[in-house]
Amino acid sequence: MNGVNWFRHVGNRDGITLIELVAVLLVMGILTAVILERLLDIDAIREPARLDRLKNHIRFAQTMAIKKNNRFWGIRCDGTLYWLFRTDNPNNATEPEQTSNIMYLPGEDDQKVNASSDDPFKVFFTVGTFTIYFDRYGMPYTYVSGVNEIRTLVAQGLQTLDISFGSTQLRITGETGYIQ
Incomplete structure (x- = not known):
């Protein structure tokens, strides 16, 4: 149990950071561009x-x-x-x-x-x-x-x-x- 409690308390407890949000949006934007480029004629x-x-x-x-x-x-x-x-x-x-x-x-x-x-x-x-x-x-x-x-x-x-x-x-x- 001691290992599980340690895992829950590591990192930011308030939610996601702005850097994480920007990174996710950037990856999603790149994936969307690649997919659309292949789908559109x-x-x-x-x-x-x-x-x-x-x-x-x-x-x-x-x-x-x-x-x-x-x-x-x-x-x-x-x-x-x-x-x-x-x-x-x-x-x-x-x-x-x-x-x-x-x-x-x-x-x-x-x-x-x-x-x-x-x-x-x-x-x-x-x-x-x-x-x-x-x-x-x-x-x-x-x-x-x-x-x-x-x-x-x-x-x-x-x-x-x-x-x-x-x-x-x-x-x-x-x-x-x-x-x-």
Whole structure:
């Protein structure tokens, strides 16, 4: 019995110490991070996040066109990279490609953004090629196939412009420029 009483009276009799509490929380945090990292499918999260990012960048181009009402603003995508541009002459097909017309997108370090990855050399999913312009009213324009001029989606008889983005579609409404 003497050994049992000695065991009960050793240590802090008031409860746990702050150091013990911090140590337990730290171990639990590390274990939770490891378990979640193994359970979550990062690729399943990557595509919707990138799609939202592209939508926000297209909305930014539309907002800039409305705000700076003397120029066309737009987004061009070559299938991997996309970029923001502004132009005074939208009927020139090379305008979105010219370095002097390419602008930085908000929150981006480079002028051209990889649509599927932060690493410019990795491609996790494909994106359809497109060029979309916005006028001072926020109406979307795109090239007429075979003709070196742009027209509104409505003038081309299109209700929407559908852009493939991985396994989903990004849709821009022709009349209002609403991005879904």
